Amino acid sequence: MTSSKANKETSLQINPGTRSPKNRMRKSKNKRRPQLSASEYVEGILKGNRVVLSRAITLIESTLSEHGALSLEIIEKCLPHTGNSIRVGITGVPGVGKSTFIESLGKHLTEREDRKVAVLAIDPTSIISRGSILGDKTRMERLSTDPRAFIRPSPTAGSLGGVTKKTRETILLCEAAGFNVIIVETVGVGQSETAVSSMVDFFLLLMLAGAGDELQGIKRGIMEMADAIAITKADGENEKNAERARKEFQGALNLFPRGEMEWERVVLTCSALTGRGIEEIWGTVKNHNEILDETGLLQKKRKEQERSWLYDNIRSELEERFYSKKEIAKALKAVEGDVLSGKISPFSGARKLLEMYFKKN
Numbered sequence: 001m002t003s004s005k006a007n008k009e010t011s012l013q014i015n016p017g018t019r020s021p022k023n024r025m026r027k028s029k030n031k032r033r034p035q036l037s038a039s040e041y042v043e044g045i046l047k048g049n050r051v052v053l054s055r056a057i058t059l060i061e062s063t064l065s066e067h068g069a070l071s072l073e074i075i076e077k078c079l080p081h082t083g084n085s086i087r088v089g090i091t092g093v094p095g096v097g098k099s100t101f102i103e104s105l106g107k108h109l110t111e112r113e114d115r116k117v118a119v120l121a122i123d124p125t126s127i128i129s130r131g132s133i134l135g136d137k138t139r140m141e142r143l144s145t146d147p148r149a150f151i152r153p154s155p156t157a158g159s160l161g162g163v164t165k166k167t168r169e170t171i172l173l174c175e176a177a178g179f180n181v182i183i184v185e186t187v188g189v190g191q192s193e194t195a196v197s198s199m200v201d202f203f204l205l206l207m208l209a210g211a212g213d214e215l216q217g218i219k220r221g222i223m224e225m226a227d228a229i230a231i232t233k234a235d236g237e238n239e240k241n242a243e244r245a246r247k248e249f250q251g252a253l254n255l256f257p258r259g260e261m262e263w264e265r266v267v268l269t270c271s272a273l274t275g276r277g278i279e280e281i282w283g284t285v286k287n288h289n290e291i292l293d294e295t296g297l298l299q300k301k302r303k304e305q306e307r308s309w310l311y312d313n314i315r316s317e318l319e320e321r322f323y324s325k326k327e328i329a330k331a332l333k334a335v336e337g338d339v340l341s342g343k344i345s346p347f348s349g350a351r352k353l354l355e356m357y358f359k360k361n
Helices: 001-009 024-029 038-046 050-061 067-080 096-109 167-175 218-223 235-251 278-295 297-324 328-340 346-360
Strands: 086-092 117-123 148-155 181-185 202-208 228-232 266-269
Touching: 024 266, 038 067, 038 167, 050 067, 050 117, 050 148, 050 218, 067 266, 086 148, 096 117, 096 181, 096 278, 117 167, 117 235, 117 278, 117 297, 148 235, 167 181, 181 235, 202 218, 202 235, 218 235, 228 278, 235 266, 235 346, 328 346
Parallel strands: 086 181, 086 202, 117 148, 117 181, 202 228, 228 266
Antiparallel strands: none
């Protein structure tokens, strides 16, 4: 048998002219999407394009200096189309079931209230690794596939109060995209929640019954800021505990001043698994919003929010510019060393760096 005949009979024969496949993955890996103009971003947002909305939010969250001007232009052009939503802040201790509750509330709003809901789920960032889990979409499986809902997990990046620095801007973009209920979920780790209350119309505190002394387990300041408290997981054998906790919290809330709108804060019970109490909670939110609107306090509240945003942005911008200076970054290590060795006080070190910054500007 000749070698040519053997080649013809073998199953390993390679036909002449066969080309090896191209590595498509390698080629597509280096391919970047073209940057859109501010007008293209705004057009996509106003049409409710979720891909463009997500890209715009990513842009405003960017710390790159070249993205700053474009982000600002997008926000400015979207401003006339904002302010037409109910902004709700939701906080609570870890384990209270914030994500499950928000998904249950969100589905109620999209299916029964015909609302468009945007959930800004603030994810804790590790101080050590600077990483974040960003797992809220996996915890809200039903809501994340709802065509009338939009979930955006964002890392806190160490921001006080468990809210990302760009949450306010994200609220405006979501409103411009047509979402008429904005839910801001905070980390709920006991830090200052003032940042949350300064950007929402209604502040809901979630609590868990049967987890120890409830009245000692939450700071007075957070309870004073809350417009309502909801005792979660009020189902099965836990219903009696939830009702007992509700009475205790209601008694505590009655001791707090009602505020300018004379709003009587209520404590409700709910179960995100069965849906019990969800409609009543949303009814409370709507009632609160209607009173704000009728009395003119909603407009006043939004003006106060804008004032707060102004000063917060000034502080944030100054901090970013301060640390971005090469001279400061270089001098910072030396000053830090002098402080740690006891040569100068932390106050003198801070003043020295600030004087250096303002001299350069």
